Amino acid sequence: MNIRLQERQKEILKSIVEIYIKTNKPVSSEDVLNNSNIKASSATIRNDMQKLQKLGYIYQQHSSGGRIPLDPALKIYFEMIKEAYDVKVNHIELPKKYKFYDLNLLFQNLALLISQVLEGLVIFEYPNPKYVYITRVTVTPLTEENSVITILTNLGLAISRTVEIYGLPVSEELEKILNNALVGKSFEKIFSFLSTKQIEIEDLRITNFVEILEHLTDEFKRVRYISVGLEKIISKSQPDLDTIVTLAILVENDKIKEEFFTRLDFSPDIKVFFGKDINSKTLKNLAFFTTTYILNTNILGKVLFITEKYCNYEKIYLILKEYTSRLSEIISKNF
Template sequence: MEKKGLNERQRKILYCIVREYIEQKRPVSSKRVLEVTNLNWSGATVRNDMRKLEYLGYIYQPHTSAGRIPTDKGYRFYLEEMLKLQKDVEKTGTKIDMFHVFPLGDLEKILEGTARILSHMTRGYVVLEKPDPSSLKILRVVITNIFEDYYVLSIITELGLSKIFPFKASEMDIRIKEKDLNRILVGLSLKDAIEMAKETRNDRIFGLVNKLLCESDENFVEAGLDMLLSDETLSMEDVKKFSFFVGKKSNLWDLMTEGEGIVVRIGQEHGHPYLSNFASFLSFYKKENDVIGRILVITSKVTKYDFVYKSIDYMTNRLTEYFTLLSRR
């Protein structure tokens, strides 16, 4: 889609240049653009687009062979994109500070931290679904020798998720060079990589990726059972029944059904006697407009509904903001 003379690829490149220059305070090269984004285009394509962005006045080159620096017009583009994103993720009037987003880092720690914070905010039990790794694109494959014939293979995917697979040389033909794996797999999702391996009858690739998916960690993080234990409106019997209920993971998935916005269930609306004294709040976080995970908060049904509702809405928006910004890098 064309807008203001720029196509979608050029908009992503410009967004990256401005953001990277703000963070690093150095002219941004085409090589740097490819290093910090998941754009699967050639260096020549990026350089041609940067020349067009310079011609249109969004960036400039301080001297020959240098990278690019945003102009006022480039900063204005970036600001408008930030404001547009802020408007998109605001739901119930909750204000989100776009300049204090989650820091980039270990995604697992970010999700665990989010669950803990939300649990303390709501005084409830929190289940946070991780993005489905099978749908994420592979950005890079790295093979590292750690000891004699023992290796670690790492598959890095978009949104910061990675899969690590230790193996012995005898378990996989190490003649499959790292560069060959990158040539074959980069740009595919894990799911697409399996389909490709099936179609081409590449048993090595199929076995590798399938094992990574089968050995993936739990699909969600949990926090806050202690909050329910200290809730004076719940009896010890209530908490015991609840612990038994969530101990069966299929029960959690039954509660995390599809829906729109924030879905609230109270007491008997759950359809299970063990939850008759509880309330649940279900929300969906996104990357751009695509739902990539769910957040479930369970409290006593004697709770401050307005505060819990706003809290889960706030954290949902923060995760949506984080993953959307991360996908644009």
């Protein structure tokens, strides 16, 4: 929080932001007096608003008009919200209708829930392969020509693929070989192995081992993000066509997501950024909330929520904090 601001000035700034978000109209000194508990005269509030304007926190369209909060004001306001709440206590009623059993469905369901509750775009990053370890491999005969191979992981994520058994050992032996080769290894190590194709297994009947492994792990490597809620942000914010196109490209292209994520700061704390922070004029009217979910103390994946700039910061903070904390708690406790 900026040390140049007095407590009264911070409260005035907070009031301006809240009134503008509620009314979408420039805020006057009288508006601040009538909608806050600030003990000061109208003249004092006007003087403080002049200082806030000179510091770049608010903007006045014309000399007789009210003020509009700018990005720096929104950031200070968000920090005030975070400081005001004990995150261990729910200050608003939060939806509790979510279950965490199958982690293959968890991220999709959780992203959908956050998107619906907050009416915005959610992008969930799948767990970092560095922390996803294989715990078991099963091989189940399906037909005379095919078997189903399933990889189970420490996070409860499961990957199943149907493969042709031509040229492979019988199911029991193949299962044993795969378990001996893979159990205890992280996906990061497996991806490194596949990139060099250094096969340590000498059994000639498994010459297509690498092909099977690539087939099994392809989806985990290929699908890195879940994106939900593009229609929500379009419906609520009604952005211009350029903004819609930019968001659509972000949703559809994982390489664009990777590049976009590098321009933002992610940590277990919840932070907010704006289009100006990432040098994007197209996205200047949107807010980007970043956080992570963790496995014990390790950051497992990133979470990005996108909505209109003038939004309910309090609700967004509490919802994101609740659900990402709950997700981290269950993953760390159960896996």
